[in-house]
Amino acid sequence: MEIKSRSSNAVTILALAGRFDAYEAGPVDRHLQKTLAAGSSSIIVDLAGVDFVDSTALATLVKGMKRCRQHDGDLHLCCLQQPVRVIFELTRLDKVFKIFSDEEEALKAFASA
Amino acid sequence: MKKVTLKSFLERQRPQFASLAEGWLAAGATSFVVWDGERSLAHWPHDRPPAPPDLKAPLQIETAVSGELRVSGLCGEEATARLAADARLISQLMQLEDELECMTAELIHSEDQLLALYNLSQATRSHLEIAPLAKAITQTIVQMLNVERACLIFKVADGAASVIGYPEMRSGSPGLCHFLEQLLASGAEFLENQKARSSELPDPAYNLLFLPIQTRGALVAGLGLINKVDGDFQTPDLKLARAVAGQTAVHMDNILLYQKSLKQARLQAEMDLAKNVQLQLLPQTPPLVEGLDLYAGSRPALQVGGDFYDFIVESGETFIFTLGDVSGKGLPAALLMAMTRTVLRSRAKSLPAPAPMHMLGEANEDLYDDFTDVGMFATVFVGRYDVGQRCLLYANAGHSPVIYCPAGERARLLVADGPAMGVLPVNLCEDQRVPFHPGDVVVVATDGFNEARNEAGDLFGYEQLLAQVEALSSQPARQIGEALFAAVVDFGRGHLQDDDQTLIVIKGATP
Numbered sequence: 001m002e003i004k005s006r007s008s009n010a011v012t013i014l015a016l017a018g019r020f021d022a023y024e025a026g027p028v029d030r031h032l033q034k035t036l037a038a039g040s041s042s043i044i045v046d047l048a049g050v051d052f053v054d055s056t057a058l059a060t061l062v063k064g065m066k067r068c069r070q071h072d073g074d075l076h077l078c079c080l081q082q083p084v085r086v087i088f089e090l091t092r093l094d095k096v097f098k099i100f101s102d103e104e105e106a107l108k109a110f111a112s113a
Numbered sequence: 114m115k116k117v118t119l120k121s122f123l124e125r126q127r128p129q130f131a132s133l134a135e136g137w138l139a140a141g142a143t144s145f146v147v148w149d150g151e152r153s154l155a156h157w158p159h160d161r162p163p164a165p166p167d168l169k170a171p172l173q174i175e176t177a178v179s180g181e182l183r184v185s186g187l188c189g190e191e192a193t194a195r196l197a198a199d200a201r202l203i204s205q206l207m208q209l210e211d212e213l214e215c216m217t218a219e220l221i222h223s224e225d226q227l228l229a230l231y232n233l234s235q236a237t238r239s240h241l242e243i244a245p246l247a248k249a250i251t252q253t254i255v256q257m258l259n260v261e262r263a264c265l266i267f268k269v270a271d272g273a274a275s276v277i278g279y280p281e282m283r284s285g286s287p288g289l290c291h292f293l294e295q296l297l298a299s300g301a302e303f304l305e306n307q308k309a310r311s312s313e314l315p316d317p318a319y320n321l322l323f324l325p326i327q328t329r330g331a332l333v334a335g336l337g338l339i340n341k342v343d344g345d346f347q348t349p350d351l352k353l354a355r356a357v358a359g360q361t362a363v364h365m366d367n368i369l370l371y372q373k374s375l376k377q378a379r380l381q382a383e384m385d386l387a388k389n390v391q392l393q394l395l396p397q398t399p400p401l402v403e404g405l406d407l408y409a410g411s412r413p414a415l416q417v418g419g420d421f422y423d424f425i426v427e428s429g430e431t432f433i434f435t436l437g438d439v440s441g442k443g444l445p446a447a448l449l450m451a452m453t454r455t456v457l458r459s460r461a462k463s464l465p466a467p468a469p470m471h472m473l474g475e476a477n478e479d480l481y482d483d484f485t486d487v488g489m490f491a492t493v494f495v496g497r498y499d500v501g502q503r504c505l506l507y508a509n510a511g512h513s514p515v516i517y518c519p520a521g522e523r524a525r526l527l528v529a530d531g532p533a534m535g536v537l538p539v540n541l542c543e544d545q546r547v548p549f550h551p552g553d554v555v556v557v558a559t560d561g562f563n564e565a566r567n568e569a570g571d572l573f574g575y576e577q578l579l580a581q582v583e584a585l586s587s588q589p590a591r592q593i594g595e596a597l598f599a600a601v602v603d604f605g606r607g608h609l610q611d612d613d614q615t616l617i618v619i620k621g622a623t624p
Contacts, residue, residue: 021611022442029488054564054612055492059440062536063488091492091511092532095541 002049003031011042011110013103017049022056032064032075041073044106048079053087065097074098078106117211119149119172119179126206130155133199143186150180168193170200174208226353229257233357237364241371243267244277246364250336251279254357258350260320260338265361266293267326267334288315289339296323297335306345322346324358328366336361387417387447394451399617400424402432403500404551406622408590411615412561412598419446419491420559420615421454425461430500433461433472436617437493437534438512438559445487453491453534456480469495469508473531474540477510484535492533494557498549498619505549505619508542510534514563514575516582520552520621524583526575527555551621554586554593561614562597568607577604590618 001018012035016028035043045061047053065075078100080088088094100106123130134145134157144163146156156163166183170193173179182200184192233253240246247265254263264278274297276282276290292315296303303323308314314321318339326334336358341350391413399407409422419439426432435457439450456476461467464475472495484490492512498505509515511533518524531541549555558578565573581600585593594616601614 055438055440055490055560056442059489062490063485066485090513090526090528092529092541093511093536096532096536 001027003027005031005035007040008107010040011044011107012040013044013046015046015049019052020047020050020057021052021054025056025060028057029060029063032060032067036064036067036071041068041071042110043068043073043075044103044110045075045077046079046103046106047077047081047084050084051081053084058087058091058093061097062093074110076100076106076109078103117174117207117214119147119207120154122207122210123147123154127155131157137184137187140192141187142184144184146183146185148181148183150178154180168196170196172200172204172207174204174211179207226257229253230353230356230360233257234360237360238367240364241368243365243368246361246368247277248279250357250361251277254336254338254354255279257357258338258353259342261340261342262338264289264293264337264339265334266290266297266337267365268297268332286315289318291315292318293323293335293337296337297325297332300325300332304346304351306341320346322351322354324354326358326362326365328362328369333365333369334361383444384416387444388413390444390447390451391417391420394421394423394454396422396424400426400432402426402498403429404622404624405432405498406590406620408594408618409616410594410598411613412602412610413613414442414561414610416442417447418442418561418613419450420561420613421450422557422615422617423454423458425458427461427467431466432498432500433467433469434496434498434557434617434619435461435472435493436512436557436559436615437491438613438615439491440489440533442612445489449484449487449489449491452483453480453493457493457495467497468544469497469506470540470542470544473508473510473534473542477534477540478538481535481538490533490535492529496555496557496619503548503550503621505547505555506544507547508544510540510542511536512557513560514556514558514578516554516556516558516579517547518554518556518582518586519548520550520554520586524554524579524586526579549621551623552587553621554582554590555619556582556593556597556616557619558597558616559613561610561612562601562616564612565601565605565614566608566611567604570608573601573604590620593620594618 001016001020001024004015006013014031068075076098079102080099098109130147137145138157144156146163147154164185166185167188168184170182171178172181182196184196237246237249251263251265262278262280264276266274266276269275274294276293305314306320308319320341322338324336325332326336338354395411399409411420422436424434437453439446456479457472460472460475464471473493493510494512494515496505496507509527509529510531511529515527516524517527530543563573563575563578581597585596
């Protein structure tokens with residue numbers, strides 16, 4: 001799975017592409033922990049390229065979100081594909097994460113926070 | 114190269130010189146002298162000092178003159194020619210002895226190197242990791258080849274390279290490390306003696322020999338020798354260094370193979386342990402509950418996930434069942450699964466008339482910190498059936514698929530109203546109620562069913578699952594369960610099972 005990282009002001013944006021499952025969760029987790037260690041606790045995970053998530057992937061995102069909130073930041077999600085959105089709804093993680101339709105909205109939400 | 118001297122040759126061959134001298138004296142010479150250019154080294158006869166010479170002939174090794182033979186008391190063409198011949202013979206003998214001494218020295222040197230190579234092999238064969246092997250090899254090769262520094266650069270995980278050197282690499286030599294990295298990337302031998310002005314050799318290197326090390330056709334490391342102390346790297350040095358590189362390759366191959374098999378053994382042990390934990394905890398047979406037809410089963414994946422289910426019967430009147438799925442795989446998931454199942458069970462038993470949402474809420478409180486620490490969560494479905502009540506009370510924390518199929522009606526999903534356990538510090542789930550009459554079916558399964566993949570990579574999916582339950586709903590619980598397993602096994606043929614497949618089937622029994 002591809003992981004691309006960039007920054008916009010103080011916000012780190014991680015764009016993922018491919019199948020996000022137990023085998024890919026490790027590198028994503030490391031990326032998130034590295035970002036937090038570098039002092040950035042405002043993170044957007046762009047899932048536009050992701051067509052599948054399993055429980056390990058979700059657990060990785062939950063872990064990242066908790067750490068961000070511990071540091072007075074947050075982890076926003078954006079650009080969910082339909083099958084992935086369904087998984088978030090069924091697991092009720094749509095009540096836990098702030099989910100946006102595009103990156104701009106996700107960034108704006110940080111600015112107004 | 115050690116040179117034979119006239120003096121040392123004379124010492125060893127004195128009897129031969131003596132008989133040569135006697136021949137001359139017998140022919141009428143008054144004295145015979147071996148002269149080293151400054152003084153007489155030997156003269157015959159011994160009892161009187163030699164007379165000034167009448168004939169001289171030079172003694173030389175190759176082009177260097179080391180002395181003379183001197184004869185007094187004779188002269189003439191014949192005597193001159195004879196002395197010249199004697200001198201040439203002695204010169205040739207000295208030359209041969211010189212060559213013999215050089216060859217002997219080289220032979221001893223080769224034997225020493227062979228022994229050093231053997232000792233190196235013995236010392237390094239017991240190393241189980243690359244770093245100690247690198248230290249031993251670089252230390253030995255510094256002595257064997259008489260260089261200032263030796264380095265082993267080798268590839269580590271994720272593409273980076275590590276350098277171990279003797280003497281130890283200081284942090285102030287990044288230029289050398291970078292140069293070695295470039296050489297490693299090229300994968301070719303490199304030799305530069307006497308650093309030229311335009312050279313890219315980083316200071317303080319002025320000589321550098323680099324040899325790639327390959328195992329099983331892949332480049333894994335490189336040996337760098339820096340600054341030969343006594344001159345340039347010559348062909349014998351190259352041969353020896355290649356031999357060491359070859360040995361290093363064999364040892365590295367062994368170490369890498371050993372580490373790989375160790376890793377595999379550990380993984381296998383972990384998988385076996387996790388599977389045992391799971392097998393011990395899952396109830397073997399469902400209890401007998403008045404008004405219910407029950408079936409439960411689990412098909413674990415190769416690397417066990419965190420599926421569990423449990424049945425708790427209170428006083429014969431209340432039947433509580435739980436089914437959950439811990440995120441992740443292997444031993445961590447199995448251990449969290451055991452904890453979650455036990456905490457839920459203990460909450461069920463400790464509350465007098467346990468409501469599913471309270472069981473979930475209190476279990477979540479108990480386990481939230483643990484789940485946060487390990488970065489995991491567990492989707493959980495808790496159901497409660499009271500005999501004679503004809504309804505099912507449940508709370509669903511992020512779990513699916515849960516399929517409800519009333520007799521003669523369409524099957525639908527019972528969707529969660531709160532996220533999984535361990536996600537939020539407070540449980541959001543509330544109790545939900547559905548009617549449950551004879552012939553009604555509830556199937557609580559884990560996502561190993563709907564996420565099962567076939568060879569083409571398609572998912573089994575919710576729709577197919579719902580359709581199957583609907584089609585099977587008139588059958589007894591056991592048949593429904595076994596048919597669902599068969600359907601997903603059949604679908605997934607040709608593709609390895611990714612995740613555990615676990616389900617409970619509850620059917621309202623006809624009275």
